[in-house]
Amino acid sequence: MGLFYEKVKERLIRYAKIDTQSANGTSRVPTTDCQFDLARVLYEELIQIGVPDVYLDEEKCVVYGKIPASPDEHAGTCPVTPRPLGFVTHMDTAPDASGKDVKPWVLENYDGGDIVLNEERGIVMRSADYDNLRKYVGQDLVLTDGTTLLGGDDKAGIAAVMTMAEHLCVHREIRHGVIALAFTPDEEVGGLARDLDLERFASPTAYTLDGDHLGWYMDETFNASAAEVRIHGLSVHTGTARGIMKNAADIANAFMSALPAMEKPQYTEGREGFFHIVSCQAGCELAVVKLIVRDHDAGKFAAREKLLYKIVDHINAEYGEGTAEITITEQYRSMKEVIDRVPYLIDDLKQAIRACGIEPQTEPFRGGTDGSALSHRGLPAPNLSAGYENAHGRFEYVPIQSMEKNVEILLELVKIFAEG
Ligand SMILES: [Zn+2]
8 A cells, every 4th residue: 555545545535525516507606605615625724734825715716725945955056946836626526417415435456347336226337338447456446326426526636636735745855846736616617717816826837637547648628619600580471471581490500501511529539620519599580509619720720610600601691691690709729739838848747657657648638628728828737637537427436546646646746847
């Protein structure tokens, strides 16, 4: 059993029991008050483990911690100054599955078979359904009782960051630069760490610790926008409509049919982008089509937006000026163009992962992260996996050994950043 085993286990279980589910469809900040329950716990805990500079934003529900650079006995003689290092994790859990009354439990030395999550209700996680289980034979898994999610997304990340911070506070002999920590709300509902105060966050770069599969990292996300097309028709009595009626539903159909048929989420993978119709409400007088646009490549992404304008122009040419109007709203941009300007962030991360005996893996992420938005706000922030599996659902679990490894990876990063 490793040095950090009990620490990360105890932390994940304790955090998981706190309901922090965020909510869609509200403009409140944070979207749910319950996220403050974990924020206060983390605030107190940071103070208790000895982090000297701790702050809770009582309005926005963001917790900050700062460990100043270790006193440098080489100052003056050694030209290398340790670089600051930052970590951002999110406190909320996804609205997709209940996060209330989570009852985490530990299955030690997993044997590779089916796992009975809930005897009473007959809820079983079958190893045949979840390939990822095979990787963790012999390890110890934190599981749910099959009725809620676990919230390892992202509490496994928080547990690792907290344990690293505690280690640094106890072992003052470890040389390091400024360590900046932030715990944010509403990641799961598109919060994009909007209320993270970059002035208060004491590092010019950061890693988010989120995502599944131990040893995976992420430096590329989608570019993303949402579009709304409003189509105005003209309704008259159907009996006398000939030559007069303009049916907005028909025109909406024409709009949707003009989108490339195979460029939809269900037909694409890897670095292929898409259009996705989110909803279409259509009548004769008015039709509203909502869609989202995604592409990793900035050029192709721009071409996709251009195509939307072109289709709308075409509709207006055919049915009359003002028939269709379109609004496109940027959601987030790929972090890649920003991260590429700070290549050491990925080089150092890969080095830290390798130093812990794991081969780093990555693939372009078909979504966005808080780091996508943070990167474009001036805080380049690639992602390191938090090591959970089957997130957002009742079969979520976290191998304790993955969290332990993450603490080791974070401490390796501390070491590498201390070398200037
Ligand atoms: Zn997450």
